[in-house]
Amino acid sequence: MLRWTGANSGAKKTPTLLADGRELIYYDATGDTDRSAADRRPLPETTSRSEVRYNALLGEHVGYAAHRQSRTYHPPADQCPLCPTTGDRLSEIPADSYQVAVFENRFPSFGGDQGRCEVVCFTSDHGASFADLSEEQAGLVLSAWTDRTDELSRHPGVRQVYVFENRGAEIGVTLAHPHGQIYGYPYVTPFTERMLTAVADHRERTGENLFDELVAAERADGSRVVLETEHWLAFVPRAARWPYEVHLYPARRVPDLRSLNEAERAEFPRVYLELLRRFDRLFGPGAGPTPYISGWHQAPFDAADRSEFALHLELFTIRRSADKLKFLAGSESGMGAFVSDVLPEAAADRLREVASE
Known part of the structure; x- marks a missing residue:
C-alpha cells in the first residue's frame, strides 16, 4: 500500500x-x-x-x-x-x-x-x-x-x-x-502536432505565446466567456467546431496537470462541476442528459519546449438541439472542413443562461 x-x-x-x-x-x-x-x-x-x-x-x-x-x-x-x-x-x-x-x-x-x-x-x-x-x-x-x-x-x-x-x-x-x-x-497526436507547430510559428514571428494571446483575446472580448474565477477561465472559442464547445484554461500557463498549484486544484471541482451541470440543462428537462466528450490537452513529454504549451480542457457535445445531433458530413469527415450550425456567441449566451442560481 x-x-x-x-x-x-x-x-x-x-x-x-x-x-x-x-x-x-x-x-x-x-x-x-x-x-x-x-x-x-x-x-x-x-x-x-x-x-x-x-x-x-x-x-x-x-x-x-x-x-x-x-x-x-x-x-x-x-x-x-x-x-x-x-x-x-x-x-x-x-x-x-x-x-x-x-x-x-x-x-x-x-x-x-x-x-x-x-x-x-x-x-x-x-x-x-x-x-x-x-x-x-x-x-x-x-x-x-x-x-x-x-x-x-x-x-x-x-x-x-x-x-x-x-x-x-x-x-x-x-x-x-x-x-x-x-x-x-506512443506518438504525438495529430491535433497536438498542429498546435505545437502553430505555437512555434507564432513565437518565431511575433516573439509571443499563441495560447496566451488567444486566452487574453477571449477575456478582453468577453462575449464568449462562460464563466471566470480567480484561477480558471471557461469560454466558447471564436472558431468552435462543435455546436456547444467550451475550453477551460487555468489563469496561468502550465504544461500539464502535474503543474497545477494547490489553489488551482482546490477551485477546479467547483468550476468543472458547474460546466457539466450547465451542459445537462442546455436543451431543457425533457432532453435527458447531454452527451459529451471532455478531455485534457497536455504537453507531450518530449516536446522541444514544454513551457510553451498551455494545459486546457475541451468539453463539447454533438447535440445541436433537443432532438438533433451534429453528424459529420462528407466535407467534415472527408476533408476535415467543419461547418457548425450554432454561432459561438449564441452558444455562450445559452451556457450563461443555464448557470446555477
Missing part, C-alpha cells in the same frame, strides 16, 4: 493486480479503507495485440486493435464490469465499494511497448454521472488524473497522455457506468 505525496497528498493510493496481471489502483480520500480484496476471476494472462502504423501522406499514426471487437458491449446494469464485486458477481473491481479506481484496459487500443490505455471509474454508483459528484469526489478524480499523468510520463512507450471522458450512447459509449479513460499514446 502506497500513499501518493504529490498534489492533494491526503489521497491514499493503493495499487494491486487483477487476475490476468493488469494493474488496478484505488484512490481514496481517507487512509483507513481496506483494499486487500483479490480478483477471483479465472482470467488468462493478457497479451497486447495492438499495432501502430504510420500514414506518410498525412503525416499521422493509425492504431489497429482487432481484439477490441470482442469487448463488452452495453451489458445490463447487473452485469456491469465497472461496478464493485458483490458476492459471486465478479467484476473488474474486486472491492465491494470504491471511491475512484483506475485499471489497465482489458481491451486496449495501445499496449506493451506501444503505449498504455487505462479506465478511470469516477464512483461505484452505477446510476450517477460526473456532474453528480461532490466537490470532494471531483477533487479525488483530479488527483487520480494527475497521478496517472505523472506515472505514465515514465513509461518508456508513452510520449503523450490524454485524459478524457465520453458520456452518452450518442457518443458511442458502450458502458453506462460513470467512467473515463486515459490514453498514453
